[in-house]
Amino acid sequence: MLNQNRGPDGVSMNRRDFIKISGLFGLGAAAPAMLAGCAARPLPGQGEVVRTPTFCDMCFWKCAAYAHIENGQPWKIIGNDDDLHSKGRLCTRGTAGMGAYEDPDRLRRPLIRVTGADGLQTFREASWDEALDYIAERLKKVEQRHGADRLALLNHGYGAHHFQHLVRAFGSASIAEPAFAQCRGPRDVGFELTYGEVIGSPERTDMEHSRCIVLIGSHIGENLHNAQVQTLADAMRNDVTLITVDPRFSVPASKSKYWLPIKPGTDIALLLAWMHVLIDEGLYDRDYIERYATGFEQLKRHVARYSPEWVYLETGIEPETIRRTAREMAAAAPATLIHPGRHTTWYGDDTQRSRAIAILNALLGSWGRKGGLYNKESVSLPHYPVPEYPEARSDFRAAHAGRFPFANSGVTTAVIEASVGADAHYKAWIVYGTNLPMTIPGIRPTLQAAIDSLDLVVVVDTMPSEVTGYADVVLPECTYLERYDDLRNSGERVPSLALRMPVFEPRYDSKPGWWIAKQLGHRLGLEKYFPWDDYAEVIDWQLKQLGSSLEEMKRIGVKNFPRKRPLYFAPGQDVRFFTPSGKIELYSQQLADKGFDPIPEYTRPESPPAGYYHLNYGRMPAHTFGKTTNNHLLFQLAPENTLWVNPLVASERGLVNGEYVRLANPDGVVSNQIRVRVTERIRPDSVFMAHGFGHRSRKLRLTHDVGADDSELMTRLKIDPLMGGTGMRGNFVTIIKEAV
Amino acid sequence: MARYAMVIDTKLCIGCADCVVACKTENKVPEGLNRDWVVEATQGTYPKLETEFRSERCNHCSNATCVTMCPTGASHHWNGTNIVLVDPNKCTGCKACISACPYDARLIMHPEGYIDKCTFCHHRVEKGMDPACVSACPTKCMHFGLLDDPNSEVSQLLRTRKHKVLAPETGNDPNVYYLI
The missing domain is CATH 2.40.40.20 (Barwin-like endoglucanases)
Structure with missing residues (x-):
């Protein structure tokens, strides 16, 4: 289906065909072994048990955990009690982490694309030396002919850090992850425009102390972002007033006092109506707004026309329900959280919708307040000393010159589009841990065109996902249970570090990402950026700067540090926000200057045609x-x-x-x-x-x-x-x- | 008989089935089989709806028909408690217990030819730990303990919260409770 350019002789006219990795391996791989044993089967845990700390890679939440091996066989993974991401409890996927290690379909050896005498392109297995030499040789050519900045990294997941380091050392600053343009980018940009800070991951929501929580299209509980689920459950235990806006009776909707089954695509209208009620009835936090915000008068004028009666016609939410829920929010404020959500790329006006959510939180005074959005803090962790990266001749913005002025991170789709054609900006890709054809809607034709144009496509993954079929070289990484990665250091309530270390030796001929990046670095003459034999040295050095050590972390897995800043604003505290005005920007001059709506506007969505x-x-x-x-x-x-x-x-x-x-x-x-x-x-x-x-x-x-x-x-x-x-x-x- | 109970808060359960995977890995349950499962029960008509999620398993009945009906004595109450276990050495796989169980909790024919089921993780209970499902639950909606102890968490929850058991009319005296 993808090879639509086949000529009459059946030979592909694409320079690089999509290869379905199907013919190469037989079906002989062993299924996970059936449990041996007999009637006198021993009880679990009676054998020799080894417990190793890690943090999970089944999603992006990175819960600290202990992997257990019994009698040399994978047994179970459970949460680390000292960890705020997991609080000792992994989610469904994290509990199933051994399944990733055991998967018999994993990539086993490096693969290189070859064209047979019949014109058919397939992969053949290669040694690591051959595959790495092949990549390095082509990357050097890209550097000589076009410049190092023409290499792009498309990545997802924590292991990507090693390849970000490699790409930066090489001289490129074009790094893009679907987590931005296909997921939480609009939210983070919307909040940054308003408060000067992003929401980030884990979300800085203080749900365990919230008295009212509003979820807008966010189905926490169906997504299992662990601490989000746990703190929402804490809130429910505290009898929080839960308001869920969703066209579907989602799991949180089923736990809510109010379910607002909104007409799809009309969320901004509802948000503006809530602002209207809070301002009209004088229910907003006047002191907070006067002290911290700018643009209130413009906002007040702007929302005047969004009466609940008008908005009812758009959203299908009764005016009385809009008023009652707004009053509930005000009654619980500032312990009211209008949840910023996570996957927010919905209707193209998503940054503006996120702005509306940010503004509504401001009216309730919840940013920086208990039960709202707390100040997050990470550990000041020194970087292992390596030389400064060379200055890249261009960065990810080259991919979308003149467009997307508020993209503060690489836009995957723009990078892919800027890789199509003989005169395309990008000439080589490394794709790490992201299955692009399913992650980015409708991208397959562009992806095919891009790989026809690119000089080199490298895919690093643990699994033979569809994107590996687009590669010149596929490098099999081992799973998170078989490798060191960077210490986890996410902004949280409590600054903390977590360790990921090998639980098992890498299966098959797979290798850790750090090793792959280092080997490529050496072949590219970048040895000085990789002065370690084993990544454990980097982690140990970093930990020792903080008075800990790898040895200590191997015992405890997670180390929590004292906070340096308060979690919330003190009453009446003078706060300077990281916005141009130093205030919470209800009205955004930055947006006005670039020709965008300075206060979110509602646009009526298209309705489905008959029968759709x-x-x-x-x-x-x-x-x-x-x-x-x-x-x-x-x-x-x-x-x-x-x-x-x-x-x-x-x-x-x-x-x-x-x-x-x-x-x-x-x-x-x-x-x-x-x-x-x-x-x-x-x-x-x-x-x-x-x-x-x-x-x-x-x-x-x-x-x-x-x-x-x-x-x-x-x-x-x-x-x-x-x-x-x-x-x-x-x-x-x-x-x-x-x-x- | 010492009575162990599981108390599950349906107001907090999100139906994520972490309990199912935690059981499966802890107890090394064979491929394709589970000892516990999650039920979603929705009532009403859009948009007036109620949905309840329940993590279900063997009820470890005090008056267990599976124990009574077992012809070989394989099904038994463990160690003077209500925890119902199957002794693989005595089980012939006749499936009488499957018909006798009002909860369909004995769905499992272990590949080695005996009936398998939830054990309340008695190997953990012995060590003072909660069953694996209870320990893993991310919403902490599951609780485990001794009903005989009035100060146990389960006793306190049952004293203070509205609750139900499944199929009480069977007279099996089940020990898995649902807070509603």
């Missing part, structure tokens, strides 16, 4: 995107996604619970088959499915071809003009029954 439904998507607790669907423990739990439809839709279309259907969008894209789930928990104008299914890589033997992929149905993307975010929620689908 809003395509809503989200997470399920068993999986992290498409990254974990081949994990045997999680596959058993949730092998496929389902299509949620309201019973009215089911009856109109004659759909039966459990039957397979396909989805079609107005541009003719038809999905893989997906099971119908008839449920009252969704609006009749919408359907819902979890993201991460419908894998095309045949080498993912459990998950290949199972379930449907939402992202391929997203052909109508709404790009955020402020920062390049890929708005994914303006897509519509209709349902096709399978012929019986």
Whole structure:
């Protein structure tokens, strides 16, 4: 399907074909071993147990944990009690971490693309030396012909640090991760424009102390961002007033005092109406606004027209409900959190929606206050001494010159587009830990065009995900349970460090990311940036600067440090925000100067054509995107996604619970088959499915071809003009029954 | 009989099934089989809805029909408690207990030919630890302890919170409680 440019002789006219990594390995890989034993099977934990600290890589939350081996066999992973990310309890995916290590479909040896006499392109296995030499030779050519800045790194995950270091040492500053333009970028830019600081990860939400929490399209509990789930549960135990805005009766909606089943795409109208009520009824935090904010009068004029009555017609939320919920927020303020969410690339006006959320928090006085958004703090961890990076001739902004003035991080889609054509800016890619064709909607044709143009594509991954088929060289990294990575040092309530260290020797011929980066560095003449034999030396050196050591961390896994700044603002404290005005910017001159709305405006979303439904998507607790669907423990739990439809839709279309259907969008894209789930928990104008299914890589033997992929149905993307975010929620689908 | 109970707060349960994976890894449950599971029960019509999530498993009944019906004595109450175990050495795999269980908690035919089920992690309980599912639960909606001790967390929760058991009409006297 991807090789549409095949000539009449069947030989590809693409310079570089997409290779389905299917023919290379047989199906002889052993399935996870059946438990040996007999009737006198010993009880768990009676054997020789070894416990090793790590932090999880099943998602991006990075919970500290202990991996347990019994009699040399993988046993279990449990949370580290001293860790605030996990509080001793991992989530469903983290608990299943051994499944990532055990996966028989893992990449085993380096692969190099070769073209046979018949013109067919395949991979052949190579030694590490050969694969690394091959990459280094081509990177040197890119450097000589075009410049080192023409190498881009597309990455996701903590292990990417090693490759960010390599790429910077090489002389490139073009690093982009889908976490920005396909996920939380709009939120972080929106808050930075308002408060001068991002929300970051973990989110700086003080939910355990909140008395009122408002979730807008955020389905915490279906996404299992561990401390988010735990602190929301704490809030529920404290009898928090929970208000959930979602077209679907999500898990948190089912726990809420108020569920507002909003018409999809009208969230900004609701947010403006809430501001209207708070200002109109004098319920906002006057002292806080006077002390800390600028632009209140403009805001007041702006929201005057967004009355609950007017907004009701847009959102379908009753005026009385809008007023009552606004009063609930005010009554609990400042311990009221309007949750900033995480995956926020929805409708293309997402930075503005995040601004509206930020402004609403300001009216309630919750930033910097207990129960709102706290001041986060990380450890002042010295960097291991290496020379300064060379100055790159250009950075990620070269990919989108003149566009996206508020993109403060690389925009993946822009980098990919700037890699297409003979005169393209980028000439080489390293792709680390991100399966681009499923992560970025509708990207496959551009991806194919880009790899036809690029001089080199390297993919580093643990699994043979679809993106490996686009590579010239595939490098098999070992999993997080087999390697050192950088110490975890996230901003949190309590500054803390966590250790990831090898629990097992790397399986097959896989290698740790730090080793791969170092080996490439040496071949590129960058030895001075990699003056260690083993990454343990780096970690030990850093820890010793703080009076700890690797030896200590191997025992405790997590080390917490005292805070240097208070968690909240003191009453009446003078605070200078990191915005141009030094204040919370309700009205943004920065936006006005660039020709954008200085206060968020509401734009009415398109409605679905007759016979079509809003395509809503989200997470399920068993999986992290498409990254974990081949994990045997999680596959058993949730092998496929389902299509949620309201019973009215089911009856109109004659759909039966459990039957397979396909989805079609107005541009003719038809999905893989997906099971119908008839449920009252969704609006009749919408359907819902979890993201991460419908894998095309045949080498993912459990998950290949199972379930449907939402992202391929997203052909109508709404790009955020402020920062390049890929708005994914303006897509519509209709349902096709399978012929019986 | 010392009575151990599990008390699960449906107001906090999010149906994430971490309990299922924690059990599976802790107890090395064979591929494709589970000793516990999660139920989602939704009532009402859009938009007036209620959804309850429940983590379910063997109820470790004080009056366990599976124990009574077992022809070989394989199903038994462990060590003077209500914890129901199956002795693989005595189990012939006849499945009488499967028909006798009102909770469908004995779905498992272990590949080695005996009926497997939740053990309340008695190997952990012996050491004073909670069952693996309880320890893993990210919302801390699951509690475990002795009903005989009036000061135990489970006793206190049952004294102060509205609760139910599943299928009380069977007279099996189950020991998994749901806070509602």
